[in-house]
Amino acid sequence: MPEPVQPETTGTPRPTAERPTAERPAAERSADHAAMDRLTAELLPALIAKLGATGLGELEVREGAWRVRLRRPTDGAAGRERRTADRAERGTWSAGGSASSHASSHASGPASGHDGSGRSDGRTVASSPAVGIFQPRPDARAGTKVRAGDRLGSVDVLGIQQEVVAPTDGVVGACLVEPGDAVEYGQDLIVIEFASSPLGA
């Protein structure tokens, strides 16, 4: 069973050949998103419960012309956020059988600090503004109260310091990378915990 995380809906639905995304009215798209949220909130838990038991890697069921497919990632990385999951999947590509090196090489990728999905469970993440070498601020250690915009550290890009700032008010949590580590653009750096009733925007 995957560890409990908040539902997260990702991406826009694949358009059919008849109606490319570009041409689908915004109203309709938002309806889709609403539907996805409903599905996520109400149906997925049941669905997963049903299938957690079975040893299935992937399951596809049809009724009439409808199709439902449920897939468990092939590495046990359950519960990780989407991009990581995608990368894990990608890792299962048996490109000339060199899958392993593949999955690992991407393991240090950025998380979805941007789309706010990291939010709903009372934590958010300060991510890297650039590709370079990360240094935390000594005075921003775990437990420190911070306000949105406070500097938590910097990323050195060819000698120029790019600020890492707190995305919301809260308390500094775990630092996800070591001081002096190489980080890529958008990579998760520092967790910010905040009260369940979010203060930040």
Added chain:
Amino acid sequence: MPEPVQPETTGTPRPTAERPTAERPAAERSADHAAMDRLTAELLPALIAKLGATGLGELEVREGAWRVRLRRPTDGAAGRERRTADRAERGTWSAGGSASSHASSHASGPASGHDGSGRSDGRTVASSPAVGIFQPRPDARAGTKVRAGDRLGSVDVLGIQQEVVAPTDGVVGACLVEPGDAVEYGQDLIVIEFASSPLGA
């Protein structure tokens, strides 16, 4: 919304790279099938109800590492049996933009007289036993009562006559091809209507 048809689960679950179908113990496979049946019986109707409203062609949702995808076929052929839907999809291939010629060229393909799904609405179809030239029997015209196994016509394969027989008891309905038409193996030839409570096997 799709017209009501019996749930139909197709294929075995996709194997993951780590464990090809061949190696998965029978016990586990039957567990999978049980799970699929539960899913079909209990969850699909709800799932479809939720999504019938939205204009989605295909919808994919993730929670943590789990994925669920629900797809509506690209032609409005909801509720039709699988192969036909697939062929319709194939028709949408715009191979060098020559999609149309493509779709049509396959239009006269066989339907699923075999997998019994054509049954549920009180009709079945006698299909071609071979590739060749079809000739109906003069005495097997529409309205005639027939019993399973009765000869309805023949397909001429290099001068050898292959019998076209009624798959069930019933009444001869529409003839789907003209006398003297070229037919392929498995092609639908003659409709057999029968009482809603099927008599035939």
Added chain:
Amino acid sequence: MFGKILIANRGEIALRVLRACRTLGVEAVVAYSEADRESLPVQLADEAICIGPADAKRSYLSAPAVISAALVTGCDAIHPGYGFLSEDAGFADAVAAHGLTFIGPSAAVLERFGSKARTRHLLGGHGLPTIPGSDGLLRDEMHALDEAERIGYPVLIKPSAGGGGKGMRMVRTPRELESVLRVCQSEAKAAFGDDSLYLEKWLDENRHVEIQVVVDRYGHGVHLGERDCSVQRRHQKILEEAPTPALSEAARADLAERAVRAAVAAGYENIGTLEFLVDANGDFFFIEINCRIQVEHPVTEMLTGIDMVATQIRIAAGEPLGYSQADVILNGHAIEFRINAEDPAHDFRPGAGVVERYHAPGGPGVRMDSHLFSGYEVPPFYDSLLGKLIVWGPDRATAIARGRVALDELVVDGLVTNIAMHQALLVNETFLEGRMTTNLLDRVGSAAFLAAAARS
């Protein structure tokens, strides 16, 4: 030229023939079994017709079904691909009897070269050294034992019809011969509908080198060089390359010229392959002729730039060859890797299932002939060939380097394949030195071979 051709085959070769037809501007109809309804050739075809159920005996191997399909779709020729009915003289005869053209040698030619024993005798008479073998087909066990004694052990038991390793066994003693004779018979019967066998002297350390010849209806013949198919597992080709590392350029030219001369003299027609065994001294012995387009034909296409399937169709249509030996230039080095759905970890047990994700490698000098696509369900009814990866380079080293890269890039998720076997070959010293012999993999054992590669 023909107006419309029925393609009576499946998988990558059906796709290959379809492309050749289109290049020639000839309409094509793909004949398929129910199991191949969703296959790529059927999806890409402008016209396709279902000829029977999954069981090949009732579809791809059914002469009436195939011929009837050709007639009702208005075709005037049938391309049999390889395997199935491709070398069946009876089928070619029936095709002609119905006013259609069999794309390949005429029935008469197929008849003449139908029996391997007779063919060896025939071409031997035209100056080709042949491998010592039984005097004709084996009448019974007694005859087999006598002939084996005369030839001298080890001997190879071979079916008179067909190829691909089925019904073949190498035996070193009379007891072994007795014990496997029946097996070979039933295998041959099952595979080719013909259980007649013959014997051939077995050379322990030999290379398999074959010469591609092209002969038009007017007796103009050229050779397109040779292919080295010494990398085999249980008499099944795994990897083919050209030129052969086994022979000098002079020796290659000599062999090729003698082969095409003999083939023309013996009245062969259309494209064909003369197979030779080459021993440690570089002496070569003719063993058999293949009267079909072969799986490994792209190797020759990469070196010559000649579309061999188009050539085969043009010759069957009665066109003259149109070029001479001097026009054939063999350029660079090519290697073909047969990508099979088989599990090296489990004695190469063939597999089937859904291709979760397919990605074909590309770039300069890389060609992939395959019918795979993401989501394709490989049916369990036919052979395990998923496709062929062919790489070309100006020299063997470059071809090998590109082969490594392409094999690493190739993605066939959802199925167990023999890709690892090819990767192992490309780091194996014997292969890199061009010293593979047909018995090496079986002697070392594929498992040990893979393990060694993993260590290196």
Added chain:
Amino acid sequence: MFGKILIANRGEIALRVLRACRTLGVEAVVAYSEADRESLPVQLADEAICIGPADAKRSYLSAPAVISAALVTGCDAIHPGYGFLSEDAGFADAVAAHGLTFIGPSAAVLERFGSKARTRHLLGGHGLPTIPGSDGLLRDEMHALDEAERIGYPVLIKPSAGGGGKGMRMVRTPRELESVLRVCQSEAKAAFGDDSLYLEKWLDENRHVEIQVVVDRYGHGVHLGERDCSVQRRHQKILEEAPTPALSEAARADLAERAVRAAVAAGYENIGTLEFLVDANGDFFFIEINCRIQVEHPVTEMLTGIDMVATQIRIAAGEPLGYSQADVILNGHAIEFRINAEDPAHDFRPGAGVVERYHAPGGPGVRMDSHLFSGYEVPPFYDSLLGKLIVWGPDRATAIARGRVALDELVVDGLVTNIAMHQALLVNETFLEGRMTTNLLDRVGSAAFLAAAARS
């Protein structure tokens, strides 16, 4: 040779460079923007690093981001592909300043050939006839009008930096010149961050013929023949082929030899392309040199069998060329079709979206360089190139026949593409007779051109 190369580009060229690195046995890191996270090169790469957001100015065009990515991943060289930073002398300088190698000409060489006006002057001095043009860059409108008067209308306004048709306009009168000068400036500024323009004499009926040269660090240079890029729409190449139907074999050889001699004499280094206009009389005029690997390089690879990206990397690593002009054999005919996500029915409006289904054509002489796969979402932020279909044949007719078949087989569902435009070209008499000029499509109008093809 380098230990690890950062690939600072995207799409098909990132994949192409990745393959070249692997063939050379060099590690590679694919640098990508957030919009390309799911792209094929990133998926296939052993290592990939996100360098910025979708906006190219903050990712693929950001020198600091690219160089920083190379440093933190331990690369010792950067391959810029084409476009983006590939011809930016300032970038090449910064790369060198950080102890890395720019794969392409050195900063000094890029600097020397950076200004098109100066380059024309430089190579003119080395014996190449050049197109009449403005004396240096345009200082202001007055200067532009005077120079145009001197050269004589029609004239072509061209940006000094970059290429690909952006900022280019052909004008026939002073009024036209005045009216578009600003537009060209802003287009050039937006596209290349440099709004300097110059003028060139416009030849109404001209062919675009370019010579591929390769020069190592030690002044050894060879040419790899020419490419004809006369099939253009608004100064954008659509289809390229070699050899050019415009010139005799002797004229082609003469042009190529003069080009490489001038390039070597002028101190050029690494691979480069000298572009010429050829007028109706077969007279040619040098217009500019491209200091990068070009989109159409596979055309030359098909004829020569030489991996040009690998060559580029080897030369940047300081290796000698290793072969001479005599070793370069140009074999057969090749055509490249640029497959773009643009809508011929709506003035070639670029599109984006999800590739519902992708199938690449194949078979002998067919190569597809593309980053597409079924389910790939083409981001709207970059150029519309979906891939390149390259076909080869022993002669032009065969190449064209294979091109038709391959274009028909190519499947790119879910996006509107320009495939129909290529299909129209292959039935167009002017093209079939090899008489395309750069202005033909714009003069006829692409819509009319497509309609005519539909009728034929």
